[in-house]
Amino acid sequence: MAQFRLEGTKVLAVTLGGGGDAVKAKNGSMVAYDGEMAFKKMSGGGEGVRGMVTRRITGEQLTVMEVKGQGTCYFADRAADIALVRLSGEKLHVEASNLLCTDGGLRTGTSFTGLRGASQGNGLFTTTVEGTGQAALMSDGPAVLLRVTPHTPLQVDPGAYVAHQGNLRQSFQSGVNFRTLMGEGSGEAFQIRFEGEGVVYVQPSERNTLGGEV
Amino acid sequence: MPFRELSGKLVEARVVPGQRMFSQRGAMVGYTGEVTFTPNMQGGQGGLMSMIGRRVAGEAAPLMTVEGDGTVMFGHGGHHIQVIELDGDTLCVEADRLLAFDGSLQQGTLFLGRDGGVMGMVRGQVSGQGLFTTTLAGKGSAAVMAHGGIIQLPISPGRPVHVDPQAYVAHFGDVRNKLSSALGWRDMVGRGSGEAFQLELSGSGAVFVQASEEKL
Numbered sequence: 346m347a348q349f350r351l352e353g354t355k356v357l358a359v360t361l362g363g364g365g366d367a368v369k370a371k372n373g374s375m376v377a378y379d380g381e382m383a384f385k386k387m388s389g390g391g392e393g394v395r396g397m398v399t400r401r402i403t404g405e406q407l408t409v410m411e412v413k414g415q416g417t418c419y420f421a422d423r424a425a426d427i428a429l430v431r432l433s434g435e436k437l438h439v440e441a442s443n444l445l446c447t448d449g450g451l452r453t454g455t456s457f458t459g460l461r462g463a464s465q466g467n468g469l470f471t472t473t474v475e476g477t478g479q480a481a482l483m484s485d486g487p488a489v490l491l492r493v494t495p496h497t498p499l500q501v502d503p504g505a506y507v508a509h510q511g512n513l514r515q516s517f518q519s520g521v522n523f524r525t526l527m528g529e530g531s532g533e534a535f536q537i538r539f540e541g542e543g544v545v546y547v548q549p550s551e552r553n554t555l556g557g558e559v
Numbered sequence: 560m561p562f563r564e565l566s567g568k569l570v571e572a573r574v575v576p577g578q579r580m581f582s583q584r585g586a587m588v589g590y591t592g593e594v595t596f597t598p599n600m601q602g603g604q605g606g607l608m609s610m611i612g613r614r615v616a617g618e619a620a621p622l623m624t625v626e627g628d629g630t631v632m633f634g635h636g637g638h639h640i641q642v643i644e645l646d647g648d649t650l651c652v653e654a655d656r657l658l659a660f661d662g663s664l665q666q667g668t669l670f671l672g673r674d675g676g677v678m679g680m681v682r683g684q685v686s687g688q689g690l691f692t693t694t695l696a697g698k699g700s701a702a703v704m705a706h707g708g709i710i711q712l713p714i715s716p717g718r719p720v721h722v723d724p725q726a727y728v729a730h731f732g733d734v735r736n737k738l739s740s741a742l743g744w745r746d747m748v749g750r751g752s753g754e755a756f757q758l759e760l761s762g763s764g765a766v767f768v769q770a771s772e773e774k775l
Contacts, residue, residue, distance in 0.1 A: 425770075
């Protein structure tokens with residue numbers, strides 16, 4: 346099993362024990378390694394031909410490489426902050442652009458997000474990670490973990506959303522009104538609303554989104 | 560030890576009379592006491608020949624001499640700064656990554672072709688180092704800039720470290736480096752993993768790697 350460890354806040358160190366140990370990481374994100382490592386781009390990133398076709402159609406292009414070997418491999422991407430998530434059977438929803446590395450034992454897939462995705466500037470689909478093992482998320486600035494309970498729903502700026510986990514329903518809400526149309530909007534015209542039980546990861550920065558302009 | 564890290568992006572240096580310090584021109588953000596900053600036309604130490612050498616090598620980053628009595632704070636472009644202590648080792652670093660260093664360190668220019676011939680030159684091109692790199696030797700400390708945080712990886716005999724050329728910052732010690740390529744048919748057909756070239760560092764010492772694949 347690959348061991349994930351943070352080296353500072355911006356570098357992920359993964360120790361692989363050889364044998365069948367493997368991790369999937371964002372293409373080109375390796376910064377250093379010791380020992381023996383082999384890097385192989387994975388076709389499509391999904392499971393089999395079906396996954397590949399899905400990815401092509403959905404545009405949720407997660408270009409990943411498979412890293413195998415023995416030693417310690419260091420990953421980093423554009424000085425982004427990294428957060429580790431340990432999964433034991435749950436499902437994690439994450440933006441493809443925010444996923445740095447996943448354990449080889451985790452399955453990745455694509456799910457439909459509806460209108461929310463379009464407002465995030467990330468298309469209509471998002472990536473899901475399932476199984477048992479660790480995953481590393483990256484965010485522009487250190488991500489904060491916000492808890493959602495049945496009594497406290499959460500609204501998140503689509504541009505700051507990174508990932509979520511748990512039994513959550515998401516809906517898209519808009520605050521577009523007369524003022525927005527007049528060009529006097531507050532810049533907070535759209536939000537994602539999470540209801541249920543779970544956690545949401547939010548970054549202290551906003552991607553360029555459709556909603557951010559109005 | 561004249562450098563003190565105030566935060567990840569700001570260092571404070573203690574300047575005492577009779578001891579010079581060099582820093583990248585314009586990198587001072589504040590100072591206390593009586594400190595003078597004089598542009599250093601020669602781009603560092605040594606005489607006229609060293610200056611010409613650096614000009615030719617393209618390693619002539621605009622430097623200034625810092626002298627006086629007081630404390631100076633240095634920072635540049637919001638880049639992360641790492642203070643590297645040298646105790647008789649030789650540090651190899653790109654001139655534009657060098658923020659400030661002790662006057663007690665001997666500055667030099669290293670021709671990459673010397674270490675590995677033609678492959679050394681190819682390596683320099685791939686890692687963005689060019690054909691030359693700056694060396695600092697002796698006892699003292701140097702402040703080096705990088706995009707994102709820096710991690711230090713030890714290199715020991717029999718345990719070489721491979722580094723992405725774009726994430727390489729600096730190294731010190733008795734280290735040999737060579738460019739290793741894992742270029743396969745996959746890269747030729749555009750299905751590469753993005754990790755086709757790596758710097759392989761072996762020997763004993765340490766290498767500094769930044770948490771990003773962007774240049775400064």
